[in-house]
Amino acid sequence: MRIVGPDELVFGVDDPAACRSFLADYGLMEAPAPDGAHFFEALDGTGFTLRRRDDPALPAPLRTGSMLRLTVWGVEDQASLDAIEAELSRDRKVDKAADGTLRCQDDAGFEIAFRISTRRKLDLPAEMINSPGAKPGRPANVIGANQDAEARPRTLSHIVYFVPDMDKMANFYIDRLKFVVTDKFNNAGPFLRPQANWDHHCLFMIQTPEYMQGLEHVAFHMQGPTDLMLAGSRMVKKGYESFWGPGRHKFGSNWFWYFNSPLGTHIEYDADMDLHDDEWEARYADIQPETAQMFLFENVEKWTPGGPPPGKK
Amino acid sequence: MTLHQRRFETVVPDRPIGRLDDIADGHSRGFDPLGEGRDTMFVVRRGGSVFAYRNHCPHYDRARMAWKKDEFMNGDRSQIMCSAHGALFSIEDGACTQGPCLGLSLYPVAVELRDGEIWITEPYAPGFWRERSA
Numbered sequence: 001m002r003i004v005g006p007d008e009l010v011f012g013v014d015d016p017a018a019c020r021s022f023l024a025d026y027g028l029m030e031a032p033a034p035d036g037a038h039f040f041e042a043l044d045g046t047g048f049t050l051r052r053r054d055d056p057a058l059p060a061p062l063r064t065g066s067m068l069r070l071t072v073w074g075v076e077d078q079a080s081l082d083a084i085e086a087e088l089s090r091d092r093k094v095d096k097a098a099d100g101t102l103r104c105q106d107d108a109g110f111e112i113a114f115r116i117s118t119r120r121k122l123d124l125p126a127e128m129i130n131s132p133g134a135k136p137g138r139p140a141n142v143i144g145a146n147q148d149a150e151a152r153p154r155t156l157s158h159i160v161y162f163v164p165d166m167d168k169m170a171n172f173y174i175d176r177l178k179f180v181v182t183d184k185f186n187n188a189g190p191f192l193r194p195q196a197n198w199d200h201h202c203l204f205m206i207q208t209p210e211y212m213q214g215l216e217h218v219a220f221h222m223q224g225p226t227d228l229m230l231a232g233s234r235m236v237k238k239g240y241e242s243f244w245g246p247g248r249h250k251f252g253s254n255w256f257w258y259f260n261s262p263l264g265t266h267i268e269y270d271a272d273m274d275l276h277d278d279e280w281e282a283r284y285a286d287i288q289p290e291t292a293q294m295f296l297f298e299n300v301e302k303w304t305p306g307g308p309p310p311g312k313k
Numbered sequence: 314m315t316l317h318q319r320r321f322e323t324v325v326p327d328r329p330i331g332r333l334d335d336i337a338d339g340h341s342r343g344f345d346p347l348g349e350g351r352d353t354m355f356v357v358r359r360g361g362s363v364f365a366y367r368n369h370c371p372h373y374d375r376a377r378m379a380w381k382k383d384e385f386m387n388g389d390r391s392q393i394m395c396s397a398h399g400a401l402f403s404i405e406d407g408a409c410t411q412g413p414c415l416g417l418s419l420y421p422v423a424v425e426l427r428d429g430e431i432w433i434t435e436p437y438a439p440g441f442w443r444e445r446s447a
């Protein structure tokens with residue numbers, strides 16, 4: 001089943017103004033949306049739809065009050081969509097909208113949808129670095145430190161759910177939708193990628209009590225570590241609350257920086273995630289600070305070295 | 314004794330952390346009583362009353378709760394919200410009413426209003442750095 005990745009997350013929020021300013025400052029761009037909704041997108045058109053929590057256009061909420069109301073997966077083509085419809089219709093009601101979008105619930109009770117992916121194809125440069133012993137990554141006279149770089153999120157990267165029965169949920173994506181396990185935290189959950197995406201993970205889950213079911217975080221890919229640092233420091237400067245990071249994860253290798261948000265979830269910048277094909281053999285580890293990150297920093301205010309200590313001549 | 318403990322002692326601060334008038338009615342504000350470089354507590358104002366808690370969500374170790382400087386509340390300001398995973402807490406007693414911390418409560422900070430100023434009345438421990446053995 002050729003699922004490409006998450007195309008869109010739909011939220012029912014209680015402070016739309018706060019959410020809109022947060023997402024704009026995070027770097028997403030507001031794009032046209034239907035009445036009563038706001039859509040914020042990354043460079044490839046993946047992104048978030050916001051509606052008021054009580055908007056009847058939203059799917060029913062989880063009982064936990066999570067603001068996440070729907071996860072929309074993009075698929076490669078109509079054949080994939082048909083295959084998903086046939087597979088899931090075997091044991092659940094699958095609604096089909098006029099535009100062909102399929103809607104149902106997964107085995108954990110999350111509302112999910114599938115549509116032919118609306119992702120725009122990106123043709124953008126990678127972060128270019130110079131490394132002794134290697135051919136220059138940037139030609140002579142091309143500057144690496146650009147304070148004014150746009151540093152916009154490029155694409156929706158991954159979703160991490162809190163879920164009461166991790167195996168039940170994981171097996172749904174693995175058995176029914178043919179997601180692939182890339183690595184696994186034994187005491188948390190598996191990292192999963194859909195078949196049409198080589199990213200180390202588009203989907204991850206953490207086992208929790210029932211009253212916590214919802215979102216742990218969602219992430220967008222940045223150009224590279226530098227854009228991640230730049231975008232994250234801009235957030236800090238504007239007064240947003242850094243939750244974890246910047247650092248670099250072990251499983252997936254991605255750089256990370258997480259921020260609290262008025263959407264009631266962490267929103268992460270990530271960069272330089274590993275890619276895996278079908279040859280890859282999953283690794284298994286227990287989740288703990290040592291396995292979760294290679295290193296971790298805390299942002300502090302900018303500072304520069306100078307001459308003598310203050311007060312001395 | 315650890316480095317941070319030498320620098321940030323547990324003390325009853327000898328000056329007010331702020332004024333009631335600094336907080337709009339129904340709003341919240343973060344404070345950093347020991348000058349640690351981070352808001353380690355926050356205060357919610359309801360009319361002439363204040364409710365003060367440590368900026369630690371009971372869900373994760375030392376989790377900071379606002380989504381932006383001074384923003385510790387849900388949309389209609391009826392409850393305190395942790396913007397990490399959306400846990401809601403009663404303003405009056407800090408008890409979690411929804412989300413990851415059900416059954417748990419925020420850690421209160423004993424404060425008192427004197428002439429419109431907000432004073433901490435009990436020893437206040439550093440909040441930002443993790444405890445580390447020497």
Ligand code: FES
Binds near residue numbers: 371373395397
């Ligand atoms: S850290 Fe506060 S709800 Fe999870």
Ligand SMILES: [Fe+2]
Binds near residue numbers: 160218268270
């Ligand atoms: Fe992540």
